[in-house]
Amino acid sequence: MRALGAAGIAGAMLVVACGGSGSGPAVALPGTATGATAGASAPASPTAAPAPPSTLSLAAQVGQKMFFDKKLSGSGAMSCASCHDPAHAHAPANDLSVQLGGVHMDLAGLRAVPSLRYKDVTPPYADLLDNPDGISVPGPGGGFTADGRADTLAAQARIPLLDPLEMANASSAEVVKKLQAADYAPLIAKAFGAKVFDDSDAAFANALLALQAYQLEDKSFHPYSSKFDLYAGNKIGGTLTPAETRGLKVFANPATGNCASCHYQGAGLNGSSALFTDFSYEAIGVPRNAGIPANNNVQYFDMGVCGPLRTDHAPAAPNAANSFCGMFKAPTLRNVATRTAFFHNGVMHSLEQVIRFYNTRDTQPELWYPTVGGTPKAKNDPGFPGYGLVTTQYTGGKVQKYDDLPAAYAPNIDTQLPMDGRAAGSVPPMSEQDIADLICFLNTLSDADTKPATPTKPGACVN
Ligand code: HEC
Ligand code: HEC
Incomplete structure (x- = not known):
C-alpha cells in the first residue's frame, strides 16, 4: 500500500x-556495450536508400539476432518475438489470456504476457523501495515479471529460455550449443571474444547480457x-x-x-x-x-x-x-x-x-x-x-x-x-x-507505431 x-x-x-518534464529519455547502456559499429550496408538498389549502419553495440546486435531466433527454443518454433511481437508493442499478437509454448507448442503458460516497452529504467526489486514520487511510504517495488523475481533484464531472459512451458530448452548448455551453431556465431565471437564458447556457463551469461543490451539500446523498446x-x-x-x-x-x-x-x-x-x-x-x-x-x-x-x-x-x-x-x-x-x-x-x-x-x-x-x-x-x-x-x-x-x-x-x-x-x-x-x-x-499513451485494440468511436474523444 x-x-x-x-x-x-x-x-x-x-x-x-x-x-516541464525535461528532455527525452536517457538510456543506460549496459556494461557489455562495446561501442557502435557500422553494420554491412545493404546492396544499393536504384530505388531504396542503403540501410543505415546499426547504432547498436555488438552485444546488442547479438541480442537482436537472438530475440528473433526460433531455433533457440525446444520446439524450434518459438522466439522471444513470438510472445513479445514488436508490431504489437512487444506483446502478443493474439488475445489469449496465456500463450502456448513448450517442446510441442501445446502447453499453456501461467501468466499473461506483458509488453516489453519502457522496462529499461526499472529498478531492482526491494521489499522497501523508496517510491519515485518521494512522497509515498516505501514498500515492495521494482524488478521484472509480475512478482519482481528477476532483478535485471539479463536475469529475466533466463526464465523463458529454460521454462518448460515457454521456450523449453533442457539446459543452458543446450542454448549455448544452438548459439554455437547459429549463423551469427561469428558475431557472438566478435562481441564477446574468440574464446566465448570455451566455457558454457560464461557463454550463457554473455547471451543473457546480449538480450539485455538489445532491450536497453534499441529505441523500438522505448520510442516515447x-x-x-x-x-x-x-x-x-x-x-x-x-x-x-x-x-x-x-x-x-x-x-x-x-x-x-x-x-x-x-x-x-x-x-x-x-x-x-x-x-x-x-x-x-x-x-x-x-x-x-x-x-x-x-x-x-x-x-x-x-x-x-x-x-x-x-x-x-x-x-x-x-x-x-x-x-x-x-x-x-x-x-x-x-x-x-x-x-x-x-x-x-x-x-x-x-x-x-x-x-x-x-x-x-x-x-x-x-x-x-x-x-x-x-x-x-x-x-x-x-x-x-x-x-x-x-x-x-x-x-x-x-x-x-x-x-x-x-x-x-x-x-x-x-x-x-x-x-x-x-x-x-x-x-x-x-x-x-x-x-x-x-x-494517448500508445506509441505512434501501434494500433488500438478497440478503436474509439469516431469523434468520441474529441469534445
Ligand atoms: C492501489 C494501486 C492501484 C490503483 C489505484 C490502480 N491500479 Fe491499475 N494496477 C495495479 C496493480 C497492482 C495491477 C496489476 C494487478 C494484477 O496483475 O493482478 C494493475 C493493473 C492495471 C491494468 C492492467 C494492465 C496490463 O497490462 O495488464 C490496467 C489497465 C490498470 N491497472 C489501469 C488502472 C486504472 C485506469 C486505474 C484508475 C482507475 C488504476 N489502474 C488504479 C494497481 C493499481
Ligand atoms: C511463451 C511466451 C513467451 C516467450 C517466448 C518469452 N516471454 Fe517474456 N514473458 C512472458 C510472460 C508470460 C511474462 C510474465 C512472466 C511473469 O510475470 O512471471 C514475460 C515477461 C518478460 C519480461 C518482464 C517484463 C516485465 O514487465 O517485468 C521480460 C523482460 C521478457 N519477458 C523478456 C523476454 C525475452 C528476452 C524472451 C526471449 C529470450 C522472452 N521474454 C520470451 C512470455 C514469454
Whole structure:
C-alpha cells in the first residue's frame, strides 16, 4: 500500500501538464556495450536508400539476432518475438489470456504476457523501495515479471529460455550449443571474444547480457512517440482534446479514478519521461481465470510476490500470515490501449472491462466473482450490466469475493480509491462520463507505431 498524498498527485501531474518534464529519455547502456559499429550496408538498389549502419553495440546486435531466433527454443518454433511481437508493442499478437509454448507448442503458460516497452529504467526489486514520487511510504517495488523475481533484464531472459512451458530448452548448455551453431556465431565471437564458447556457463551469461543490451539500446523498446509524449514535451500535435484532458484529470483525481497513485511516476528517473507506473506492488483482488489450466487444481493459487513462482517470500506454512500474498506489480500503462489480455492472469480482455472492474469491484462484486449457493435467474433484470465476467444474475447465494486468493490473505487487499471497500450497492467512484474520458486519455499513451485494440468511436474523444 503506497498512499500518495493529494498534493503529490496534483503536483506531479502539474509538472507534466506544464511540459516541464525535461528532455527525452536517457538510456543506460549496459556494461557489455562495446561501442557502435557500422553494420554491412545493404546492396544499393536504384530505388531504396542503403540501410543505415546499426547504432547498436555488438552485444546488442547479438541480442537482436537472438530475440528473433526460433531455433533457440525446444520446439524450434518459438522466439522471444513470438510472445513479445514488436508490431504489437512487444506483446502478443493474439488475445489469449496465456500463450502456448513448450517442446510441442501445446502447453499453456501461467501468466499473461506483458509488453516489453519502457522496462529499461526499472529498478531492482526491494521489499522497501523508496517510491519515485518521494512522497509515498516505501514498500515492495521494482524488478521484472509480475512478482519482481528477476532483478535485471539479463536475469529475466533466463526464465523463458529454460521454462518448460515457454521456450523449453533442457539446459543452458543446450542454448549455448544452438548459439554455437547459429549463423551469427561469428558475431557472438566478435562481441564477446574468440574464446566465448570455451566455457558454457560464461557463454550463457554473455547471451543473457546480449538480450539485455538489445532491450536497453534499441529505441523500438522505448520510442516515447505517443500523443502524451508530444503533449508533455509541448511538441506539435501534442494538444490533448477536451475529452482526453478530462480523462487525465480522472486519472489523477484522488477522489475518483486515483490511477496516478499507483500508475504514475513523474519525470526524473534516469532522465526518463513519465512511465505510468511507480513500480509498486499491491493486492487488488483480480478474479481467478478458469481458462488457465493450472487453475483446474483448486489448491493452486498464483499469489504473486509470496509465490509459488517466486520462492523467497513464501509463507512459513500454508495460510500463515504473510503480507506479500496477492501482491502483483502495477505495470506501466503505456500502450495499454493496444492490449487484449489484462492483469497477471489475463482474465480481462478489454480496457473498458478493466476500468469497470476498478469502479464496481466493491459496489457490484457479483459482476466479477462467482456466486455460490444462489439460483440463476431465467432472465436478467433489465439494467443488469453485460460487461462483467459474470453475465448471469442470481437470486440469493454468496459472492466469492477475491476468489483467487486464500481467504487468510483477504486483509492484504489494498483499500485505496477507486477500490476503497465501499458497501455493495453504493454509488461507484467514477461516472459513465469519467469512464469514457479515462479511456480517451489512456489511448494517448500508445506509441505512434501501434494500433488500438478497440478503436474509439469516431469523434468520441474529441469534445
Ligand atoms: C511463451 C511466451 C513467451 C516467450 C517466448 C518469452 N516471454 Fe517474456 N514473458 C512472458 C510472460 C508470460 C511474462 C510474465 C512472466 C511473469 O510475470 O512471471 C514475460 C515477461 C518478460 C519480461 C518482464 C517484463 C516485465 O514487465 O517485468 C521480460 C523482460 C521478457 N519477458 C523478456 C523476454 C525475452 C528476452 C524472451 C526471449 C529470450 C522472452 N521474454 C520470451 C512470455 C514469454
Ligand atoms: C492501489 C494501486 C492501484 C490503483 C489505484 C490502480 N491500479 Fe491499475 N494496477 C495495479 C496493480 C497492482 C495491477 C496489476 C494487478 C494484477 O496483475 O493482478 C494493475 C493493473 C492495471 C491494468 C492492467 C494492465 C496490463 O497490462 O495488464 C490496467 C489497465 C490498470 N491497472 C489501469 C488502472 C486504472 C485506469 C486505474 C484508475 C482507475 C488504476 N489502474 C488504479 C494497481 C493499481
